[in-house]
Amino acid sequence: MGSSNLPLDIAGLQSRLRAFAAARQWEPYQTPKNLAMAMVVEAAELVEIFQWLTPEESAAIASDAARHQHLGEEIADVMLYLLQIADHSGVDIAAAVEAKLVKNGLKYPAP
Amino acid sequence: MGSSNLPLDIAGLQSRLRAFAAARQWEPYQTPKNLAMAMVVEAAELVEIFQWLTPEESAAIASDAARHQHLGEEIADVMLYLLQIADHSGVDIAAAVEAKLVKNGLKYPAP
Amino acid sequence: MGSSNLPLDIAGLQSRLRAFAAARQWEPYQTPKNLAMAMVVEAAELVEIFQWLTPEESAAIASDAARHQHLGEEIADVMLYLLQIADHSGVDIAAAVEAKLVKNGLKYPAP
Amino acid sequence: MGSSNLPLDIAGLQSRLRAFAAARQWEPYQTPKNLAMAMVVEAAELVEIFQWLTPEESAAIASDAARHQHLGEEIADVMLYLLQIADHSGVDIAAAVEAKLVKNGLKYPAP
Numbered sequence: 297m298g299s300s301n302l303p304l305d306i307a308g309l310q311s312r313l314r315a316f317a318a319a320r321q322w323e324p325y326q327t328p329k330n331l332a333m334a335m336v337v338e339a340a341e342l343v344e345i346f347q348w349l350t351p352e353e354s355a356a357i358a359s360d361a362a363r364h365q366h367l368g369e370e371i372a373d374v375m376l377y378l379l380q381i382a383d384h385s386g387v388d389i390a391a392a393v394e395a396k397l398v399k400n401g402l403k404y405p406a407p
Numbered sequence: 408m409g410s411s412n413l414p415l416d417i418a419g420l421q422s423r424l425r426a427f428a429a430a431r432q433w434e435p436y437q438t439p440k441n442l443a444m445a446m447v448v449e450a451a452e453l454v455e456i457f458q459w460l461t462p463e464e465s466a467a468i469a470s471d472a473a474r475h476q477h478l479g480e481e482i483a484d485v486m487l488y489l490l491q492i493a494d495h496s497g498v499d500i501a502a503a504v505e506a507k508l509v510k511n512g513l514k515y516p517a518p
Numbered sequence: 519m520g521s522s523n524l525p526l527d528i529a530g531l532q533s534r535l536r537a538f539a540a541a542r543q544w545e546p547y548q549t550p551k552n553l554a555m556a557m558v559v560e561a562a563e564l565v566e567i568f569q570w571l572t573p574e575e576s577a578a579i580a581s582d583a584a585r586h587q588h589l590g591e592e593i594a595d596v597m598l599y600l601l602q603i604a605d606h607s608g609v610d611i612a613a614a615v616e617a618k619l620v621k622n623g624l625k626y627p628a629p
Numbered sequence: 630m631g632s633s634n635l636p637l638d639i640a641g642l643q644s645r646l647r648a649f650a651a652a653r654q655w656e657p658y659q660t661p662k663n664l665a666m667a668m669v670v671e672a673a674e675l676v677e678i679f680q681w682l683t684p685e686e687s688a689a690i691a692s693d694a695a696r697h698q699h700l701g702e703e704i705a706d707v708m709l710y711l712l713q714i715a716d717h718s719g720v721d722i723a724a725a726v727e728a729k730l731v732k733n734g735l736k737y738p739a740p
Contacts, residue, residue: 301418302501309504310412316508319517325570328478329457329465333569336669339450339485340562342492346440347555348547350684354440358497367439368498372507374450374489375500378482381453386469387479389486390413393420396483397427406430436681444680447558451673458666459658461573523643524723529634531726538730541739550700551679551687561672561707564714568662576662580719589661590720594729596672596711597722600704603675608691609701611708612635615642618705619649628652 304375306390310383313376328385335377342370415486417501421494424487439496446488453481526597528612532605535598550607557599564592637708639723643716646709661718668710675703 317326345367346354358364382389428437456478457465469475493500539548567589568576580586604611650659678700679687691697715722 300502301421301499303414303416303418304501304504305414307412307414312508316511320515321518327462327465328468329460329462330569332454332457332465333565333666335485336447336450336454336673337562337566337569339447340559340669343443343447343555344559346443347552347559349440351438351440354438354443355495357439364496364498367492367496368503369507369510371489371493371498371500372503374446374485375504376507376511378485378489381478382482384466385475385478387475387482388412389482390415391411392479392483393415393486396480396487397423399480400427400487404431407432441680444555444676447562448673448677448680451558451670454666455670458663458670522724523640523721525636525638525640526723526726527636529636532634534730538733542737543740549684549687550690551682551684554676554679554687557707558669558672558676561669565665565669568665571662573660573662576660576665577717579661586718586720589714589718590725591729591732593711593715593720593722594725596668596707597726598729600707600711603700604704606688607697607700609697609704610634611704612637613633614701614705615637615708618702618709619645621702622649626653 306379306382309376310379313380314383317380326380326384328381331377331381331384335374335381338370338373338377342367342374345370417490417493420487421490424491425494428491437491437495439492442488442492442495446485446492449481449484449488453478453485456481528601528604531598532601535602536605539602548602548606550603553599553603553606557596557603560592560595560599564589564596567592639712639715642709643712646713647716650713659713659717661714664710664714664717668707668714671703671706671710675700675707678703 317323345357345363349357357367379389381387382392428434456468456474460468468478490500492498493503539545567579567585571579579589601611603609604614650656678690678696682690690700712722714720715725
């Protein structure tokens with residue numbers, strides 16, 4: 297895959313995901329509770345890719361094109377549900393991430 | 408929380424997470440396999456918030472300040488591991504998300 | 519479905535699972551770490567059955583033959599990995615369960 | 630640790646868990662959907678024990694008394710929710726396990 301690592305347009309993606317769900321009449325299913333369940337299912341599908349790999353094989357996953365493609369899809373699936381959970385529960389992801397980084401810095405002081 | 412929903416600076420966050428881990432000599436632990444395990448643990452902590460809530464209570468989570476704060480932290484935790492998995496396995500998240508949205512559009516055609 | 523709910527022969531099943539793995543030369547993969555990953559993957563597949571169901575639909579799952587069959591398979595999958603984790607790490611499941619029930623009784627005293 | 634590995638009294642444990650929940654008025658929360666969420670949360674807590682361990686450290690977990698004790702508790706937690714899911718959805722665990730072993734034998738024929 298690429299190496300651009302462009303910023304993620306949180307608000308734009310959330311808006312597109314809302315429209316996608318509305319067009320399919322999925323709104324009644326999209327409670328934060330249900331979206332959290334769907335997210336952990338995708339998280340486990342990502343784990344499944346690595347379950348029988350050695351640490352070394354897991355570190356070299358970019359050299360296996362099929363597995364690497366699969367990993368990208370599972371990362372995207374977790375991300376899409378994470379965006380929807382945040383949207384449907386009013387969490388600002390970028391702000392939450394910054395707050396967590398501050399908290400982690402206090403919890404694990406640099407030596 | 409806020410309503411700005413600023414874009415997420417993927418590359419910048421990945422760089423900061425690498426520096427954070429390096430300063431704590433965590434690199435040997437950060438295989439994609441281990442990071443995937445840590446990610447599903449955080450995903451389950453997010454699920455835990457909702458496990459005994461009714462659908463209605465889950466939809467109204469923003470009205471419970473303590474729970475909403477907790478949810479923001481768990482969303483951030485999943486996001487931080489997702490960013491690290493992508494970084495350590497060479498996945499471009501924004502590109503993977505766009506590719507998955509195309510795939511989902513084909514899998515679930517709008518009626 | 520059945521209603522016998524016979525006791526589960528832990529030692530016998532663990533012995534059969536060891537023979538099954540040995541015959542397929544799977545032993546090198548069966549570390550407790552890898553088995554734990556496989557177990558959470560199966561646990562999430564069980565969650566997937568319920569992710570879009572209402573509480574009422576989930577409570578009535580026995581009335582949907584296909585879904586009920588699927589649920590039985592996922593319960594079995596989680597159980598089989600749980601038995602293998604215990605076997606490969608020297609945990610006596612029946613004893614651990616009794617100890618946990620005592621602990622839960624202290625943690626949540628009856629009113 | 631122990632080495633007895635006595636059979637697990639499925640029906641007896643399910644009956645005790647029902648009484649435990651009833652005494653605490655937890656029944657309204659115990660839908661199969663909610664119990665499945667609670668189960669995957671415990672499954673992830675078991676995964677957490679192993680997340681930063683090497684394969685070798687995970688295989689030697691019995692030699693670390695505190696970690697081994699913790700593992701036994703998490704195995705018990707997953708088991709207790711698995712028993713309750715089966716009970717509340719009418720699945721006979723021993724029968725489901727036997728059926729799955731037959732299916733696995735067909736899916737992965739011995740060489």
